[in-house]
Amino acid sequence: MDSQFLKKVGLKATLPRIKILEILESGGTARHMSAEDVYKALLEHGEDVGLATVYRVLTQFEQAGILTRHHFEGGQSVFEMDEGRHHDHILCTKCGRVDEFFDPTIEERQKAIADKFGYSMTDHSLYIYGICKDCRKKEKA
Amino acid sequence: MDSQFLKKVGLKATLPRIKILEILESGGTARHMSAEDVYKALLEHGEDVGLATVYRVLTQFEQAGILTRHHFEGGQSVFEMDEGRHHDHILCTKCGRVDEFFDPTIEERQKAIADKFGYSMTDHSLYIYGICKDCRKKEKA
DNA sequence: TAAACAAATGAGAATCTTTTGCATTGTTGT
DNA sequence: ACAACAATGCAAAAGATTCTCATTTGTTTA
Ligand SMILES: [Mn+2]
Ligand SMILES: [Mn+2]
Ligand SMILES: [Zn+2]
Ligand SMILES: [Zn+2]
Numbered sequence: 001m002d003s004q005f006l007k008k009v010g011l012k013a014t015l016p017r018i019k020i021l022e023i024l025e026s027g028g029t030a031r032h033m034s035a036e037d038v039y040k041a042l043l044e045h046g047e048d049v050g051l052a053t054v055y056r057v058l059t060q061f062e063q064a065g066i067l068t069r070h071h072f073e074g075g076q077s078v079f080e081m082d083e084g085r086h087h088d089h090i091l092c093t094k095c096g097r098v099d100e101f102f103d104p105t106i107e108e109r110q111k112a113i114a115d116k117f118g119y120s121m122t123d124h125s126l127y128i129y130g131i132c133k134d135c136r137k138k139e140k141a
Numbered sequence: 142m143d144s145q146f147l148k149k150v151g152l153k154a155t156l157p158r159i160k161i162l163e164i165l166e167s168g169g170t171a172r173h174m175s176a177e178d179v180y181k182a183l184l185e186h187g188e189d190v191g192l193a194t195v196y197r198v199l200t201q202f203e204q205a206g207i208l209t210r211h212h213f214e215g216g217q218s219v220f221e222m223d224e225g226r227h228h229d230h231i232l233c234t235k236c237g238r239v240d241e242f243f244d245p246t247i248e249e250r251q252k253a254i255a256d257k258f259g260y261s262m263t264d265h266s267l268y269i270y271g272i273c274k275d276c277r278k279k280e281k282a
Numbered sequence: 283t284a285a286a287c288a289a290a291t292g293a294g295a296a297t298c299t300t301t302t303g304c305a306t307t308g309t310t311g312t
Numbered sequence: 313a314c315a316a317c318a319a320t321g322c323a324a325a326a327g328a329t330t331c332t333c334a335t336t337t338g339t340t341t342a
Contacts, residue, residue, distance in 0.1 A: 012308090012318065012319070013309075014308070014309070014318090014319060014320080015308085015320095016319080034299095035300080036299085048321090049320085050320065050321040051321095051322095052300085052301075052321070052322075052323095053321070055299090055300060055301070056301090056319085056320085057319095073212065073266075075299070075329095076298085076300090077299090077300085090254060090258055090260055092260065093263065099260075101257075101258070103250050103254060105247075106246075106247050106250050106251070109244050109246050109247050110247075110267075110269055113231060113242050113244060113269060114231060114271050117231055117240050117242070117273075118273060119231055119233065119269070119271035119272060119273050119274070120271050120272050121269055121270070121271040122234065122270050122271050123269075123270040124268060125214075126251075126265070126267045126268075127266050127267075128254060128255055128260070128262055128265045129262070129263050129264040129265060129266075130261050130262040130263050131260060131261050132258075132259060132260050133259035153288095153290070153338055154339095155289090155290060155291080155337070155338070156291095156337085157290080157291070158290090175328095176328085176329080177328085189292090190292085191291065191293065191294095192293095192329090193291080193329085194290080194292070196329060196330070197290085197291085197330090198290095200330095216328065217327085217328060217329090218328085218329090
C-alpha cells in the first residue's frame, strides 16, 4: 500500500500525500506533470487538497528521491516518478509531446567534459526541442 | 557605431538600446547576465533605464538574433551576446562559475536521436552542473 | 530644421508560478 | 483514546516577467 511506501521513505502517510502518489503512479495522465496538473487531477478525483500542499509534497517527494523535477521551457516545473533509470527528453514544441531517451555516448562525453574543466559533476539536464512527425504532417496539410 | 548596428538589424537606435548593447558587449561584467544584472549595470553607469525596458529590449535582441537566452537553474533567464558559434554550458552550483564547451560528438548524437524519434530538431539545451575545482578546494579546508 | 507620426519608454499595475505564515487539523506511538 | 508534533489549507507574500498607458523620442517628411 502507498502508506507503507511513504513511511518507508520517512514521510507520514497523510491523505494528500497518498492521493498525490496515486495520481503520479497512475500513468492515467501524462507521465510528466506540473504542480498545477497534479492539482487539477486531484480536483477531478474529488479530492480537496490545497495547491500549496501539492507544491510542498512534490518538493518532499523530490527530496526523498522518489521523483524528479524537470525544467522544460515555458515557466513551470514538471515532475515525474522515478523508476530507477535516468533518461533525458526530446519534446515537440507544437503539441507538447515528450519522448524519453538514454544515450550512453552522450552520458560519457558529459563526464569527460566535466573532468576536463575540473568539475565534479553532480547533475546535468539535456532537452532536445523539435517538431514531431505528427505535427509536421499537419503542417503540410 | 552601435546605432548603425541597431538599424541594420531593424531596430530604432534609441538610448536604452544603445546602452544595453554597450553593457552586453563590454565583457566587463560576466558574459552571462540576467535582466536584473543588466539593469543594475545600467544604474551603476548612471543610466536611467526602466527594468521593463530592459526586458523588452533583451527580448527584441533575442528575436533579432543578436543574443541568446538561457534557462540556467534558479529562476531567471540569462542572456549572452552571440558570436556565431553555438556552445553549451557547465556551471558550478556553489559559486555560479560558468564555462563553455562545444562537443561535436554530443551534437551529432543529438541529431541522431531526433531522427530516430521522428523529430525535426529545432533547438537543444544542455547544462552540466557540478562543483568547480576552486569550490572543492575551499570545502576541504 | 521643424512639424508630424509612429515607435519606444518609464512607472506602476498586473500576471504567473512558487513559497511562506499561521491557525487548525491529522497522524503516530503509547 | 491522548499527547506531541507534523502536516494542511488559506491567504498573503515573493520573485520574475509582462502589460497598460500617458509621455517622450527617433525618424521621416516638407
Ligand atoms: Mn521522463
Ligand atoms: Mn555562453
Ligand atoms: Zn508535436
Ligand atoms: Zn565554484
